[in-house]
Amino acid sequence: MQHTRAERAVAAGPGAHVGARTLGWERRQRRVYTGYVLPALVLLFLVTILPTLFLFGTSLTNLNPSRPNSLQFIGVQNYVVLLQDGRFWNSVWVQVRLSFWTVTLQILIGLGLAMLLNSRLRFLELVRSVFIIPMVLPPVIVAIIWKILFTPDISPINWALSLVGISAPAWLVHPVWALFAVIVAETWEWFPFTMLLLLAALQMMPDEPLEAARIDGASGLQVFRYIVLPLLKPAIVVAVLFRLIDSVKAFPHIFIMTGGGPGVATEPTNFYAYLQGFTFSLIGFSSSISMVILIMTMGLSYLVILIVGRQVEVE
């Protein structure tokens, strides 16, 4: 802004009422920019804040559209019920395991691949293009593909396992294997994201510390442990947070592959909220579950802002 003001002053030339003009100019600029921003903020308010307030409102009622006149204010009763609801806590535990394994695997595979690809390979561009496929596929398609690969009779995986004498487990109907199947699908879909992110970070990394360490006789492992990893840490943290937040939204995989089953073995909180709201019509109760998920993701988003913000300052 300082710069602009100086240039304006020069442009206005000697004798012009510089101070008054620039002040007016800045004010005018501000007014125009406000005009640009306002429609979007109003619209964003209407489609995000207003619905959130509404959601909080319905979470304090026993709203059930399948029953007439069910809209009664019941205070925090939904939340009290929620805290004592075993199925809710089960869904939290499923979500924790799902998030832990998918994020861990995505980071490990992504990091390994990024290290592998971080040489001047001639066909690097092609490789990168191939790796974006899982990520851009509609999640529904990812879920359908893995449903096919984990369904007996039609699955080439089961056939390949039978060739080496292993009889495949009943993937999608066994509590542990069903969660495993969802984790595989989720990881396959998103490891390219962590890989591309970490690869970008690796390629921006300065060469000097690496070379200095090698000259000082550090082994490859030592270079990785003491130089590459610390330099990659900010990118890894960002990748973890983003994947963590997105992992809470996993829906099509569960819906298509397992339906939350067997029983409630693969029913994360998000899916549980969907079932309560749209299958059992308990909109009020479902709203309270959604509020809990919303508050959790908002907390994580705030963490992203804090960390990414600090990172920018360091730069």
Place this chain on the structure above:
Amino acid sequence: MSSLAVGRVSSERGASSKRTSAQRAATYAAVVVLILATIFPFLWLLQMSLKTEVAMFEMPPKLVFVPSLRNYADVLTGDFLRSFRNSTVASVATTILSLLVGVPAAYGLARARFRSNGLISYWVLGTRMAPPIAFAIPFFLAYRQMGLIDTVPGLIIIYLTFNLSLVIWMMRTFFEGLPRSLEEAAYIDGAGITQTFLRVTLPLSAPGLATTAIFCFLLSWNDFFYSLVLTRTQAMTAPVAVVNFMAYQGWEWGKISAGGTLIMLPVVIFSFAVRKYLIHGLTAGAVKG
């Protein structure tokens, strides 16, 4: 480094180049295996869609076979085509709308130093991160009152929840990266603010606009959840329609694979055509939040 070890380099060159070429071969081999592992599931669906339902269950699977377009004919003669059109209309409309409203806002936020900038950032990012179920419930209730259940406009509006914030987020970063000198030159020449934005800044922003538009389109095209909750038959989008081949009449693998391929092919071809923007957008968007 070369100046330090001139003497030794010549004697070591033979050995080190042998080692690096072996390493290189190993790297290439590993990369090829990984690529195959990555695209195998995707190719599997593709080949299934060209087989008859009987051939799909043949093990060992035939990798060379006479392709049949039967599944595609089945899919395209039913209601699937309408769901495909709904997907297209909703995705294109919401992309245009979000750009129209979001791009000027992103520019305003990038150029003006509002005191509330930090708060707005958090709001925009938070919206992007919010779980869809949190919006689905209030929109579902409101749409029931307003008659917007099972309508394409209803979808277009709810897609704004993620697209508008995406546009503001991505384009703001982009505008902040643009040098201001050209804009200032335009001001000095007497151009107004809006004139400068439209004539100077926007033409320079084509790559950013393209990336953002692609992301908006992909996110809307890929949506499953909102369409599942807010549509019934008339406005049903393609991702929900293809899943219905699983639900109602048992699993119709032929229609599922052909319909699935039809949904994913535009996305894959599109992404390949613009992969540079896409990779840049994904990594930059994530690094910068």
